[in-house]
Amino acid sequence: MTTAVPPQEVFDPTPAPAARMPRRVVILGSTGSIGTQAIEVVRQEPHRFDVVGLAAGGGRLDLLADQACALDVQAVAVADAVKAAELRDKLSARGSAAKVLAGPEGVAELAAWDCDVVLNGITGALGLESTLAALRAGRLLALANKESLIIGGPLVRELAVPGQIVPVDSEHYAIAQCFPRLPADQLTSLAQGNLAARRDHVRRLVITASGGPFRGRSSAELADVTPEQALAHPTWRMGPVITINSATLVNKGLEVIEAHLLFDIPFEQIEVVVHPQSVIHSMVEYVDGSTIAQASPPSMRIPIAYGIAWPDRVPEAAPAIDWTRAHQWTFEPLDHEAFPAVRLACEVGSVGGTAPAVYNAANEEAVAAFLAGRLAFPAILDTVARVVSEHRGESRGTVPRLEDVYEADDWARQRAKELISRQG
Template sequence: MILGSTGSIGTQAIEVVTAEPDRFRVVGLAAGGGRPDVLAHQAAALGVEAVAVADERAVGDVSARLRECGSSAKVLAGSEGVAELAAWQCDVVLNGITGALGLESTLAALRAGRLLALANKESLIIGGPLVREAAEPGQIVPVDSEHFALAQCFPRAAPGALSSLAQGQVAAPLDEVRRLVITASGGPFRARTREELAGVTPAEAMNHPTWDMGPVITVNSATLVNKGLEVIEAHLLFDIPFDGIEVVVHPQSVIHSMVEYVDGSTLAQASPPSMRIPIAYGIGWPERVGAAAPPIDWTSAHTWTFAPLDDDAFPAVSLACEVGSAGGTAPAVYNAANEEAVAAFLGETLAFPAIVDTVAQVVSEHRVGVAASDLSLAELYAADEWARRRARELITRAV
């Protein structure tokens, strides 16, 4: 099952699947509906049983395109339809949906007992306590390149092993792990000061030096909000406290993350900057998929550099640590305010530094009133809606 099939993760997943036709069969696809021709052609080529369209207004268009392509796939509508498809009988659900929409699908897949290849970090960020409650140990295979890397750097099992939702790791005892080191490319502006970021344009922010991604995640990478979300995600997946997680800038994006042990040794996962590798790892678990992407050329000279993160120019990571430590609805507020601020920046109504400034202001006004153990979807969505409304108010004043 591929959710978010017309996006970057989904299209690459289909490339991996179609390269191994004797190994994989896709039974369903879900997408927003903004690219009906692409979705219909995917459905017809893969012979899927069902298609879910998140935007109900696009259902008619998608249905017409499916008929034109000769596909008889059942069409499900709305977020409820996407969640229904996530629970269909299959071995693995790849959740590559962008944004908060992915939460219900994540929960549906987990509650149906499916192995979840998780590329939608927002569903874990927003609904962390609900996801932790719904997931069995090892039911989630992380597809984010950083968490895919971390999952492979815990080399041995022992009594009292590290508690983890994430599949793919054989956990070391917690007292042997000194810290997790998450790498960041630094985005297109890594050498700039805060003052130098004031005039950057959406086109400049979209020019990521190593990764080809959708607009929201690309801007998030430029602000380092994406890295902040990944720190929260690492905490939730691997049960490591925030003071045991560090971000370092690694522009080459070859070392995807590392686990440092108390004896001074560090294990790192290295591969070219290709999302096909973690995608293949997620959908092929527990076996690796051959030739998912070309390996590193070890016959050539390489220079890999590492530098500390400039928290003054890029405060999103430290803010995310505060939000993650607060827990409850705070991460949902961080994510929602950011999505609104990014939309305003892309629409050229908000300056680049004001993205994180807006998020910080909304977070500062939020009060976490519900214990994590008592959270419900309704309360998370209410916090999400409040944060979006408040962010829009702040953005309007800034214009």
């Protein structure tokens, strides 16, 4: 899928000279964690970036309207079409003449807007159609939306040209930093900075995990975990779903699938290592015994800034490590018995097709039930494993249609709900 291609089929991220400064940016998911931090980076470098479009789900309309006015954007999209009229009123009251786009199709339209880079920080399956729209329009894609690759990986791989995606997840951003930067005509996989052209030099990718709030606990000690305990992540401050996914290590399983798709590295060459300090974000081990690691304090501003400024870097995007102080960084193997999510994700990713979409959808339903007090913590993965085992998707290696992905997603959610209801 990502073998070498002729130079004319490789994405060139460098804008025409007249468009280099400022860089025109569309931010999808502007009111969420990724989006708000992206706007902080933009405001730090106002002469470098020109935000031309914003999109959000619609849960924080006042913030979205304030952002649109402060950045003087051309267009604003709201995924909840019912709220489009209210958004227009709020923009008008603030003196903004920005065009309002409504519904998922409006968000996808904005993803194809005339710009240099699209930052996809949308949460959930809605992000897939926006990713596909940005790729079809030939935009550089700074990708923070996991679902684009988890549920639609084959579709993304079929559509994207090598070098068109800059990963924004801290782990995948880190892996990209650990590869030498290649000329555009030597890129052979989706993510910028990839050394897939010399994959024989790579022994393995090492993805680090903080271990979450239950690091060191046995499977028996996880039986009575409460939502409050699971939401108390020791390092990162995130939304509830991703925080629970970090506690179960499902998030790390999803990241393994992402790494495989982005960097075209086999699953058997991808390993997860627990690193509680969250300073080393991932590593690449080479066949000569050397390992290159990317280190920075736990801040998403660094990969966000890199994504929207590619191929340049934003000075002082976040504070660097203070090398005048003593540091202690530790690494330990992942306990696959207590946290089976990563192994299950590798199995699902190897099957491909719509299997990852089933894994993701079943997990989201199980997490919602856990947060509502209707499912025990260990039963999250039990439910996901049962739904995955019952899934009958396409043959290994086939590329599903978009409707196949959504059908599998719907089936997995319904089946997970049935299984959960029996445990209530």
